[in-house]
Amino acid sequence: MSSAIRNQYDPDYVSLPGETLLEVLEEKNMSQAELAERTGRPRKTINEIINGKTAITPDTALQLERVLGIPAQFWSQREQHYQDFLARQRESDRLEKQSEWVTQFPFKEMAKLGWVEFTKDKIPQCLSLLNFFAVASPEQWVKHWENRKVAYRKSVAFESDSAATIAWLRKGEIEAEKIACQPYSATKFRKALDEIRTLTVQPQKVFLPRIVSFSAEAGVAVVFVPELPKTRVCGVTRWLTPTKPLIQMSFRYKSNDHFWFTFFHEAKHVLQENKDEIFLEGSADYDPDSPMEQDANQFSKNHLIPESNLNRFLANRRRFTKVAIEQFAAEINIAPGIVVGRLQRDFGLPQDQCNGLKERVEQP
Incomplete structure (x- = not known):
């Protein structure tokens, strides 16, 4: 030649x-x-x-x-x-x-997190985002993501950025693909939740990987994805396949009472097995009276602090002292910060009291 x-x-x-x-x-x-x-x-x-x-x-x-x-x-x-x-x-x-499509995403923040490769040019940004979302064009992105049905749970005080939220959801999919799960079993997942509850008294470096492994053995993928600006999301539950549900959490509220309440709330959505819905805590459309949301809230409360134990504690205590809370938490083998959060939400404990019993939970 x-x-x-x-x-x-x-x-x-x-x-x-x-x-x-x-x-x-x-x-x-x-x-x-x-x-x-x-x-x-x-x-x-x-x-x-x-x-x-x-x-x-x-x-x-x-x-x-x-x-x-x-x-x-x-x-x-x-x-x-x-x-x-x-x-x-x-x-x-x-x-x-179509370069304007790129401007709706927090591209710089996504690049900092390593989700996309940083570039200042719009066309490479567009290509990077298309690869990230695994779609061929901005038009297909709209059809695949924006038209998906979402059930929301979130305070009406906020409005979330839809494009950033979708990017957060996509990152959850990517991370979930890395987790080898057994086919979903409700029976195994309920048992896994009992084991996971015992982890609330463990440090974060212990309980995070164990949540993932225990859940995967029952067929549930659990991933932790940093919150993007303006998303204000705590957690989401959805089914990636008929046999693989996903729980995705963001660490938005950096205290263990919020973390564990959100996890068990999302776990209940898995057990509800409504496979056509996406339960996303991140929209002003939150309906607090939704039966499924109320069911998930109650499940989380009772699984963390059984109602019979709580009633005995409330009957015997006129004041919620730090010592009393710590003793009660030790009796039921739960992190005391979780008890504080429950008392603040439902039983009048002032928001500025006993917060020292709460522990921070942050993205690793």
């Missing part, structure tokens, strides 16, 4: 394959007419290949191999590389017209 061929066959080179063919003909002192005669192709076809109006087909590549002594694979790859370049060029032109 000539040096001209070797130099031109470069993955970054996007000239017409016909230009390479013309160089070869000139090296061999062969006219287009002679090549047409030797290959059995019309002169017009050879001329159109040289001028980029006709592609080199596999049959033509084989004929060029016999006549010119250059492997058919070279010609086919040369043509394929050129066609790939044209396709990417068309895509780039299209994305340039």
Whole structure:
């Protein structure tokens, strides 16, 4: 093969394959007419290949191999590389017209977290986001994500940024793909929840991985994904497949009472097995009277602090002292911060009291 061929066959080179063919003909002192005669192709076809109006087909590549002594694979790859370049060029032109799509995402923050590769140029940003979301175009992103049905649980005091929330959800999918889960079993998951409850008294470095492993054995993927700006999401439950539910948490509230309440709330949504819904704690559309949300709230409260134990504690205590709370928590083997949070929410303990019993839970 000539040096001209070797130099031109470069993955970054996007000239017409016909230009390479013309160089070869000139090296061999062969006219287009002679090549047409030797290959059995019309002169017009050879001329159109040289001028980029006709592609080199596999049959033509084989004929060029016999006549010119250059492997058919070279010609086919040369043509394929050129066609790939044209396709990417068309895509780039299209994305340039749709570059505003990128501006709705917190791209800089996503890059800092390592979700996408940082760049300041809009088209590379667009390509990076499409790869992240695993969609072919901004239009398909809209169809796949924005039209999905979502059931929300969140304070009406906030409004979440939908694009950032969708990015957060997508990251959860990506992380869940890395977790090898057994097929979902409600019976096994209920048993796993009993084991997980005992972890509330353990340090974060112990309970986080064990939550993941215990849940995976029961068929539930649990992932922890940092909150993006303006998302204000704590947790979400959804089914990735009919046999693989996902619980995703953000550590938005950095105290263990919120963390554990949210986890068991989302766990109940898994047990409800409403596989067509996405239960997302992150929207102003939260309906506190929703039966499924009330059910999940009550499940979380009672699983963490059994009602019978709580009633005995409330009956015997006129004041919620730090010592009393610590003793009660030790009796039922639960983190005292969880008791504090429950008393503050439901039984009048002032929000500024006993917070020293709570522990911080943060993204590792």
